[in-house]
Every structure is written in C-alpha cells, then in structure tokens.
Amino acid sequence: MVAALRLAAVAWDSPTAVSASRLGRERASLCAAARPGGQCCARRGLVLRCQSGGGAAATAATLKKGEAADAAGFTVVMKFGGSSVSSAARMREMADLILSFPEERPVVVLSAMGKTTNNLLLVPPLFSIFRSPKFDFFGRAECAWLRDCAGRREGGELRRPQGVGNQRARCHQGAPSQVRIDFVILPSPVACKSGLSVPWFALLRTIDELGLDSSIVSGFLDELEQLLKGVAMMKELTLRTRDYLVSFGECMSTRIFAAYLNKLGKKARQYDAFDLGFITTDDFTNADILEATYPAVAKRLHGDWIDDPAIPVVTGFLGKGWKSCAVTTLGRGGSDLTATTIGKALGLREIQVWKDVDGVLTCDPNIYANAVPVPYLTFDEAAELAYFGAQVLHPQSMRPAREGGIPVRVKNSYNRHAPGTVITKTRDMRKSILTSIVLKSNITMLDIVSTRMLGQYGFLAKVFSIFEDLGISVDSVATSEVSISLTLDPSKLWSRELIQQELDNVVEELEKIAVVHLLQHRSIISLIGNVQRSSLILEKAFNVLRRNGVNVQMISQGASKVNISLVVNDSEAKQCVQALHSAFFENGFLSEVEEADLAQNRVPVLVSSNGAINGN
Numbered sequence: 205m206v207a208a209l210r211l212a213a214v215a216w217d218s219p220t221a222v223s224a225s226r227l228g229r230e231r232a233s234l235c236a237a238a239r240p241g242g243q244c245c246a247r248r249g250l251v252l253r254c255q256s257g258g259g260a261a262a263t264a265a266t267l268k269k270g271e272a273a274d275a276a277g278f279t280v281v282m283k284f285g286g287s288s289v290s291s292a293a294r295m296r297e298m299a300d301l302i303l304s305f306p307e308e309r310p311v312v313v314l315s316a317m318g319k320t321t322n323n324l325l326l327v328p329p330l331f332s333i334f335r336s337p338k339f340d341f342f343g344r345a346e347c348a349w350l351r352d353c354a355g356r357r358e359g360g361e362l363r364r365p366q367g368v369g370n371q372r373a374r375c376h377q378g379a380p381s382q383v384r385i386d387f388v389i390l391p392s393p394v395a396c397k398s399g400l401s402v403p404w405f406a407l408l409r410t411i412d413e414l415g416l417d418s419s420i421v422s423g424f425l426d427e428l429e430q431l432l433k434g435v436a437m438m439k440e441l442t443l444r445t446r447d448y449l450v451s452f453g454e455c456m457s458t459r460i461f462a463a464y465l466n467k468l469g470k471k472a473r474q475y476d477a478f479d480l481g482f483i484t485t486d487d488f489t490n491a492d493i494l495e496a497t498y499p500a501v502a503k504r505l506h507g508d509w510i511d512d513p514a515i516p517v518v519t520g521f522l523g524k525g526w527k528s529c530a531v532t533t534l535g536r537g538g539s540d541l542t543a544t545t546i547g548k549a550l551g552l553r554e555i556q557v558w559k560d561v562d563g564v565l566t567c568d569p570n571i572y573a574n575a576v577p578v579p580y581l582t583f584d585e586a587a588e589l590a591y592f593g594a595q596v597l598h599p600q601s602m603r604p605a606r607e608g609g610i611p612v613r614v615k616n617s618y619n620r621h622a623p624g625t626v627i628t629k630t631r632d633m634r635k636s637i638l639t640s641i642v643l644k645s646n647i648t649m650l651d652i653v654s655t656r657m658l659g660q661y662g663f664l665a666k667v668f669s670i671f672e673d674l675g676i677s678v679d680s681v682a683t684s685e686v687s688i689s690l691t692l693d694p695s696k697l698w699s700r701e702l703i704q705q706e707l708d709n710v711v712e713e714l715e716k717i718a719v720v721h722l723l724q725h726r727s728i729i730s731l732i733g734n735v736q737r738s739s740l741i742l743e744k745a746f747n748v749l750r751r752n753g754v755n756v757q758m759i760s761q762g763a764s765k766v767n768i769s770l771v772v773n774d775s776e777a778k779q780c781v782q783a784l785h786s787a788f789f790e791n792g793f794l795s796e797v798e799e800a801d802l803a804q805n806r807v808p809v810l811v812s813s814n815g816a817i818n819g820n
C-alpha cells in the first residue's frame with residue numbers, strides 16, 4: 205500500500221486547465237488503462253481515468269519552511285471562502301485584494317461561490333420530482349429552461365423562456381411538493397421565494413458581469429445536467445456521486461476567477477485539486493488527506509512555476525480517492541484544509557483564510573451579536589473550537605499547519621484592514637482565561653450504567669467496542685467506575701442516514717451489559733480557554749448557569765486540556781451562551797482577575813498550546 209501511494213504521488217499527468225469539451229472524452233477513457241500497480245491519475249469525472257505504467261518514485265519531499273517559497277516564488281496561501289466570492293463584485297474585490305499585496309506571491313484557494321454547494325445538494329431531489337411520470341412535462345420544461353439560460357444572453361440579462369410562469373401555476377395545482385417546485389420554477393432566474401438560487405444562474409450572471417466567455421463553464425453545465433438526469437433516472441444518489449456533484453461548484457468558481465485574473469493581465473493558472481496531487485482516503489463526503497499529497501502538490505506547483513510563472517488558483521474542498529480514483533470531498537468547509545495542506549507542502553510563510561467575519565470570534569455571531577475577535581489562538585485551541593462546532597474553521601485544517609509550523613491568519617475579506625486572528629503553535633497565555641465559547645446543538649447523550657456483569661476494565665472496553673463495531677464516533681465522555689455518560693455527534697449519524705435505526709442498535713447492544721438512558725435534544729457548550737485557570741472558569745461558569753436556573757447534565761475536560769464541555773438542554777443552550785459571554789467578556793471580568801492576581805502577588809503561568817507549563 206505504501207508503494208502504491210508513493211507511485212500515485214508522482215503519477216499525475218495533468219494539464220493545467222482542462223477545457224470543458226475535453227471532459228466528455230476524458231470520461232470515455234475512464235480507467236481503461238486500469239492500474240496494474242494500483243496507481244491512478246484523476247481527471248474530472250464521476251469515474252476517473254487511471255494511468256497504467258510504473259511512474260518514477262516520488263522525487264519531491266515535502267519542502268522545509270521557506271525552501272519552496274524561495275525556489276518557486278510562493279509566499280502565502282490565500283484561501284477565499286464561498287462568502288468572499290459570491291458574486292462578480294466580490295470576485296473583483298478579491299482580485300483587487302490579492303493585487304494589493306504586490307510583495308506576496310500567493311497560491312489562491314477558492315471555495316464554490318456563495319451557497320453553491322448547498323444548492324447543488326438541493327437539486328437532485330428536485331430533478332427527481334420533475335422527471336417523475338406525473339411531472340414529466342415540467343421536467344422537460346425545466347431542462348429546456350436550463351439549456352436556454354446556459355446558452356443565451358440577451359442585453360446582458362439571462363432570460364427565462366416563455367411560459368415558465370404558466371407552468372409554475374399548473375404545477376401548483378397538482379403538486380404534492382409545492383415548496384420544492386416553487387424553488388426550481390421561479391419567477392426570476394436569480395431569486396426565488398425560499399431565498400435560494402439555483403446555482404448556475406448566479407454563476408452565469410457572474411461570468412457575464414465579469415465580461416468573460418460563458419464557454420469557460422458551458423461544458424460543466426452540460427455535464428451537470430446529464431448527471432442530474434442520471435441521478436433522477438436511477439433514483440439514487442450515492443455518497444460518491446454526491447461528491448462528484450458538489451465538485452462542480454469549486455471547479456467552476458476557480459475557472460471563472462483564474463480567467464478574470466488573466467483578463468486583468470495577471471497571469472493565473474487554474475488547478476483542480478484532484479489533478480494537482482490531493483490524494484485522499486475513499487471516504488466520500490469526508491475524506492482524509494494522505495501523506496503522498498504533500499510531495500505531489502509541492503512538485504507540481506513548483507515545477508509549473510519554474511516552467512511558466514502564474515498565480516495558481518486551486519479548487520478547495522476536493523481530492524481524489526486513492527483506490528477509487530474518483531473525486532472526493534474533505535467534509536463541509538474543507539477548503540480551509542486544502543489551504544493548510546498547500547501551506548505545509550510548500551513550506552510557506554503564512555496561510556491566510558479570508559472569511560466574512562473579523563477573525564475567530566468569542567462565540568458564533570449568529571448566536572450572540574456581541575461576539576468580538578480573538579486576536580491570538582494556538583493550533584490546539586483552534587482545532588478544539590472547530591471540532592466542537594465553530595463553523596468558522598474546518599476541524600482537520602489545523603493539523604497540516606501545526607505539523608508544518610506555519611501560522612494561520614483568519615481575516616475578513618469585507619474588512620481587510622481588521623487584524624484578524626493569528627493561529628500559531630504557542631502563545632502568551634498570561635492574560636488568557638476564556639478564549640471562546642462554542643455551541644453544538646442537537647446532540648444525543650447516552651447515560652450507561654453497568655449492571656456489573658463485567659469488571660471495570662471489561663465494562664469500559666465493551667462499551668467502546670460496541671461503538672467501534674457500529675462505526676459510531678463519540679464526542680465527549682465522562683466516566684466513573686461503573687457508569688459512562690457520552691455524547692454522539694448528530695452529523696456523524698445523519699451523514700449515514702440511519703439515525704434512529706442506528707441509535708436503536710446501539711441501545712440494544714449496550715442493554716446487554718448496562719442500563720441505558722437515551723437523552724436527545726441536548727447541546728454541548730464548550731469553553732475553550734486556559735486550562736491553568738480551569739477552576740476559575742468553572743467557578744464563574746457554574747455561578748452564571750446557577751443564576752440562570754440551568755442544570756448541567758454532564759461535564760468533560762478533554763486531554764487537549766484547552767476545552768471544558770458542559771451538556772445542557774437544547775432549549776436553554778443559546779441563553780446560556782449569551783449569559784456566559786456577558787460574564788466572561790463584557791463586564792470587566794478579565795481586569796478583575798488581573799487585579800486579584802496582582803494583589804496576591806501571583807505570577808500567572810506561561811502555557812504552550814497543549815497546556816504544557818513553561819514557567820510558574
């Protein structure tokens with residue numbers, strides 16, 4: 205397996221930009237030259253072409269910090285999330301932002317525009333409805349409409365074909381799923397009742413407004429339509445097909461942005477991550493990046509730059525399964541991970557992730573508007589924060605940055621002069637108590653009390669082996685000798701679409717050795733902070749919760765020691781976060797503690813990222 209991976213790392217044959225018209229041909233050659241040694245080379249497509257033949261051993265090792273940057277001229281990764289590139293105006297601003305740092309030589313990583321990924325995931329059920337016998341007429345009308353929009357521009361505006369409104373009315377009369385039908389057959393191509401837009405309308409408008417040629421994406425749109433028809437016909441959307449489907453978002457946004465940079469006279473080259481060298485596990489929708497990725501990416505970007513310098517514009521979120529050779533995705537928000545992987549592969553000075561907020565905040569601004577930016581974080585704090593539900597960073601994204609020792613800067617693309625958050629291996633924790641509060645809702649909790657059929661070791665081991673056998677991951681755990689309380693992440697259950705059945709199985713298995721209480725609609729509130737101050741954090745937190753009449757149902761402090769998790773009822777959770785935020789961040793609590801420390805002549809502890817004590 206190791207040998208196969210090493211070969212796969214260098215066996216990429218990947219022209220820098222694949223014209224849409226080539227895609228059909230590429231797909232036709234699918235895996236025809238199937239891999240005698242297991243190595244493969246990805247091209248766009250539901251099934252990907254594999255390359256036969258030996259291939260040289262990996263020549264490029266992951267480059268040490270600074271080495272590659274010097275040789276290839278790259279200094280930073282600049283990753284722009286969907287919110288930063290949601291329209292033509294935003295793309296213009298991002299191009300301007302990149303060019304406003306002439307001293308930098310960036311590798312650009314882009315997500316899909318706006319909510320494209322969500323919207324793409326919404327389309328297959330719609331197509332299924334339209335292609336069902338009952339709505340066949342509308343199905344055909346819809347396909348014609350899409351073709352019409354893709355192919356035609358009139359006075360700079362996309363026009364829906366005649367009669368769509370009528371069809372909508374008819375549809376309303378007979379449709380059992382009116383809401384869904386509303387969504388697709390909308391009065392205007394870019395807006396609809398639900399507030400969502402069908403992805404490619406916004407995309408075509410963007411191309412138009414940037415003065416680019418729609419041929420950049422027309423091949424993709426044809427392919428997308430074929431794919432959707434296929435899904436509707438098969439009445440099946442596997443995880444593998446889902447990944448392929450959503451990959452269109454990043455493949456198109458990067459092509460548009462690279463074309464726009466080129467139009468501005470700034471030479472850019474588009475890369476699909478699955479062609480660039482991103483090799484992953486075959487866990488569709490949640491793939492892990494394999495080690496072979498680093499040398500492959502470094503070699504390719506480096507080589508291309510030497511041959512013909514151009515700003516690389518890379519698709520975030522995507523990879524290639526090392527066994528299947530199919531397009532994989534890195535989990536929602538995975539473009540952050542793409543960025544840090546490239547940062548580590550090239551040994552860059554800094555990784556910048558540009559968002560729509562002023563950095564990592566003291567809590568989710570959607571829960572509490574008084575949230576303020578956190579200026580510094582350690583990789584451990586950021587990872588814990590992401591893992592426990594802060595949507596701002598992908599949970600795995602800190603790993604490559606930590607391994608490569610490369611600072612990550614979270615910046616606001618809408619407010620570029622705001623300092624943002626700098627994430628590094630260690631930071632001065634002397635004044636730090638609580639850093640951020642994270643809420644993860646809709647958690648399932650299990651209280652498992654031994655019936656003493658097994659000894660202590662046997663009990664714990666058996667409980668965890670049941671979870672392992674059923675492939676369910678556990679988030680937080682609190683144990684005593686004969687009981688365990690633990691929480692399960694709903695997304696990990698939902699992603700496998702077996703929610704209730706799986707829970708029933710777990711409970712049934714556990715009941716063979718324990719009394720089990722299944723508690724749903726719970727939330728985990730994670731207090732990310734300085735573990736050296738955990739007593740102070742807990743004292744303050746419990747005072748606040750008591751005053752608010754909230755009962756904590758489980759407490760857990762992870763081994764990383766930057767996180768204390770409290771489980772409360774879903775219904776109380778938001779109010780708890782707001783109250784905790786006010787108490788810790790808004791009422792001079794920090795100054796009070798500092799004064800108390802000074803009065804007691806206590807020298808605060810200097811702590812590194814993982815809680816190791818450096819001084820006392």
Ligand SMILES: Nc1ncnc2c1ncn2[C@@H]1O[C@H](COP(=O)(O)OP(=O)(O)O)[C@@H](O)[C@H]1O
Binds near residue numbers: 285286537561566597
């Ligand atoms: N602690 C937090 N700090 C900052 N943003 C947060 C936090 N928790 C949740 N968020 C949400 O994360 C969003 C940014 O992440 P994301 O949508 O993935 O950005 P992008 O798509 O630009 O990469 C913010 O708009 C905010 O609503």
Ligand SMILES: N[C@@H](CC(=O)OP(=O)(O)O)C(=O)O
Binds near residue numbers: 287538539540
């Ligand atoms: N487009 C993907 C990947 C991503 O990273 O997006 P964003 O950077 O906008 O969170 C998603 O929506 O999950």
